[in-house]
Amino acid sequence: MFHRRADALFTVVTRTAGAVSGGVLLVLAAVIAWHALAALGDPGLSALLGTRWQPSSGHYGVAPLVFGTLAVAALTLLIAVVGGAAAGLAVGWLLPARVATGLRLLLLIAAGIPSVVWGLWGLTTLVPLIGRWAPPGTSWLSASLVLAALLLPTVAVSVDSSLRAVPASARQAVAATGLSPWAGLAAIGLRPLRHGLVVGSTLALARALGETMVILLVAGNVAQFPRGLGDPLRTLTGAIALEMGYASGAHLAALFALGAIALAVVVAILVLAQCLGGDREVVLA
Amino acid sequence: MPEHRLIHWRWRSTLANATVFALTAVVVAILAWLVIDLLRSAWPRLSWNLLTEDPRRAGRAGGLAPILVATAGVLTVCLAVVVPLGLATAIALAEARGRWANMVRASLDVLAGAPSIVVGLFGLLIFGDALGLGYSLASGGLTLAMMVLPVVVRLGEAALRAVPAELPATAAALGLSRTSCWLRLIIPTALPGLLAALALGVGRALAETAALLFTAGASERMPESLADPGRVLAVHIYELAMNVAGGEASAAASAVVLLAILTASQALGLAAIARSRRSRPS
Numbered sequence: 067m068f069h070r071r072a073d074a075l076f077t078v079v080t081r082t083a084g085a086v087s088g089g090v091l092l093v094l095a096a097v098i099a100w101h102a103l104a105a106l107g108d109p110g111l112s113a114l115l116g117t118r119w120q121p122s123s124g125h126y127g128v129a130p131l132v133f134g135t136l137a138v139a140a141l142t143l144l145i146a147v148v149g150g151a152a153a154g155l156a157v158g159w160l161l162p163a164r165v166a167t168g169l170r171l172l173l174l175i176a177a178g179i180p181s182v183v184w185g186l187w188g189l190t191t192l193v194p195l196i197g198r199w200a201p202p203g204t205s206w207l208s209a210s211l212v213l214a215a216l217l218l219p220t221v222a223v224s225v226d227s228s229l230r231a232v233p234a235s236a237r238q239a240v241a242a243t244g245l246s247p248w249a250g251l252a253a254i255g256l257r258p259l260r261h262g263l264v265v266g267s268t269l270a271l272a273r274a275l276g277e278t279m280v281i282l283l284v285a286g287n288v289a290q291f292p293r294g295l296g297d298p299l300r301t302l303t304g305a306i307a308l309e310m311g312y313a314s315g316a317h318l319a320a321l322f323a324l325g326a327i328a329l330a331v332v333v334a335i336l337v338l339a340q341c342l343g344g345d346r347e348v349v350l351a
Numbered sequence: 352m353p354e355h356r357l358i359h360w361r362w363r364s365t366l367a368n369a370t371v372f373a374l375t376a377v378v379v380a381i382l383a384w385l386v387i388d389l390l391r392s393a394w395p396r397l398s399w400n401l402l403t404e405d406p407r408r409a410g411r412a413g414g415l416a417p418i419l420v421a422t423a424g425v426l427t428v429c430l431a432v433v434v435p436l437g438l439a440t441a442i443a444l445a446e447a448r449g450r451w452a453n454m455v456r457a458s459l460d461v462l463a464g465a466p467s468i469v470v471g472l473f474g475l476l477i478f479g480d481a482l483g484l485g486y487s488l489a490s491g492g493l494t495l496a497m498m499v500l501p502v503v504v505r506l507g508e509a510a511l512r513a514v515p516a517e518l519p520a521t522a523a524a525l526g527l528s529r530t531s532c533w534l535r536l537i538i539p540t541a542l543p544g545l546l547a548a549l550a551l552g553v554g555r556a557l558a559e560t561a562a563l564l565f566t567a568g569a570s571e572r573m574p575e576s577l578a579d580p581g582r583v584l585a586v587h588i589y590e591l592a593m594n595v596a597g598g599e600a601s602a603a604a605s606a607v608v609l610l611a612i613l614t615a616s617q618a619l620g621l622a623a624i625a626r627s628r629r630s631r632p633s
Contacts, residue, residue: 069528069529069530072528072530073528073529073530075530076529076530076533079439080439080440080442080443080446081443081447082439083435083436083439083440083442083443084439084440084443084444084447084451084452084455085455086436086440087436087437087440087455087458087459087500087504088440088454088455088458088459089458090458090459090462090497090500091458091459091461091462091465092458094462094465094469094470094473094497097473097476097477098469098472098473101476148374149374149377149378152370152371152374152375152378153374153375153378155371156371156372156375157375160368160371160372169375169379171621172379172382174617174621175614175617176382178551178554178558178613178617179385179558179610179613180557180558180559180560180585180609180613181558181560182558182560182585182586182588182589182592182606183385183389183588183606183609183610184385185589185592186389186588186589186592186599186602186603186606187385187388187389189592189593190388190392190592190599190603191384191388215381215385218378219378222378246361246364247364248363248364248367248368249364269464272464273464275466276464276465276466276467276468276469277466278466278467278468278560278561279560279561279585279589282589282593283589283592283593303466303468303469303561306468306469306472307468307561307564310472310475310564310565311565321472322472325466325468325469325472328466328468328469329465329466329469332464332465332466333461333464333465336460336461336464337457337461340457340460340461
């Protein structure tokens with residue numbers, strides 16, 4: 067029958083597309099890992115394990131870059147989760163529907179603001195302010211504040227969408243008992259709140275670890291261990307973006323190693339989150 | 352409940368409300384701060400000529416014409432890959448059950464979170480070097496496609512799944528083939544949701560910067576074909592802010608243009624979602 071042949075072709079085409087799409091990540095990881103392997107030959111593993119990143123004088127220690135990446139991500143996550151949880155609770159639980167709808171739209175739009183625009187704003191507005199306290203102002207603190215502003219809507223949208231999954235009937239029943247919204251939250255909202263926070267902060271953490279543009283513009287890009295929040299730092303992603311243009315030989319291989327480390331950390335976090343999270347959902351941000 | 356416990360609870364409730372609303376107000380204030388700041392510093396540079404002229408003095412003066420052309424070129428290549436591949440994948444995932452589909456979904460979800468600079472490295476190695484595209488709009492568009500694909504597939508799948516199950520069941524009972532059921536029935540029904548998925552994908556594509564630095568390049572000359580390098584809007588903002596002294600006003604003006612395009616595309620997507628929700632009895 068003609069139907070059957072057309073349907074078989076349809077299945078082959080869609081399944082092939084599915085396999086190609088699913089394979090993109092594997093190819094990406096394999097290519098980056100393959101090129102990073104060259105770094106184990108030259109500059110060599112012991113060089114990569116050093117504590118100085120100074121390619122011009124042959125120092126390829128990744129430690130300060132890894133530390134910079136983790137330091138920025140940790141502080142960013144702290145701010146973004148507190149602010150995102152508050153905004154998500156306000157929109158998804160506390161505010162009257164009409165105000166909440168407007169604010170929700172605002173958060174969705176904010177979640178789409180490009181990182182380079184936040185970075186530009188950080189460089190021209192926030193950095194000078196922080197520079198008064200710790201000149202020149204491009205620093206760990208600036209990077210984390212701007213990144214938190216960038217990622218906060220993601221956390222908020224995630225918390226909001228989890229809270230909204232609580233059935234209206236359950237909410238009305240709790241409201242009818244005369245309990246305050248907070249008591250109602252304690253009664254039926256804690257589990258969705260936690261779920262939204264876990265999903266949102268995982269996404270935010272992955273993006274904070276992998277973000278490049280904000281870092282380039284406001285982190286100061288000095289490859290060192292920062293001694294305080296006012297010190298500049300360089301991250302894995304920042305080093306790749308800044309040095310890729312002129313690197314060659316061992317330096318180039320080391321940059322691929324940085325890429326492999328960044329990719330491995332982010333993939334590990336996302337896979338862990340998928341295993342912990344259990345159910346998967348689509349977050350529009 | 353004893354009187355004093357009740358009062359205590361109320362007081363705590365008020366405090367919690369105050370904290371949450373204050374934090375929310377700060378979030379909204381920062382957004383307003385960003386927008387007002389950008390508009391204020393972009394103001395002297397905003398005019399229709401901005402869209403039609405070539406940049407002068409490294410972008411400090413003049414317009415964005417080649418930048419907008421490069422952005423459109425990269426976006427076109429990206430969508431030429433993502434639309435067919437993404438739609439077919441979304442159909443496969445909406446149809447399939449079990450391990451295979453879950454693995455593809457998991458893989459795409461992780462790809463969506465991959466650091467964009469690393470995807471850019473891949474693009475440089477594979478599209479730029481191995482395929483010989485060098486720094487070009489084509490190389491940038493293909494790299495971008497890798498980043499946009501997960502968004503379009505996952506949201507597209509959700510849109511396809513939202514089509515009521517009676518529809519394909521009825522069609523099958525009437526003897527319609529599976530292929531025509533998908534092409535004539537399910538896809539047209541899910542079209543608003545699919546367009547919304549595409550709009551959000553376009554948003555992600557326009558926002559992307561790091562993946563394009565070493566694939567599409569940063570040349571501000573007018574690209575003459577997809578094989579030429581070109582500087583997209585987001586990269587232009589970065590170059591002006593970072594590498595051009597006195598480029599802040601132009602950077603802000605470019606950011607305003609980018610935000611305007613983004614807001615328009617997202618508004619179209621959200622409107623499509625809203626319309627599909629209204630038209631479907633639930």
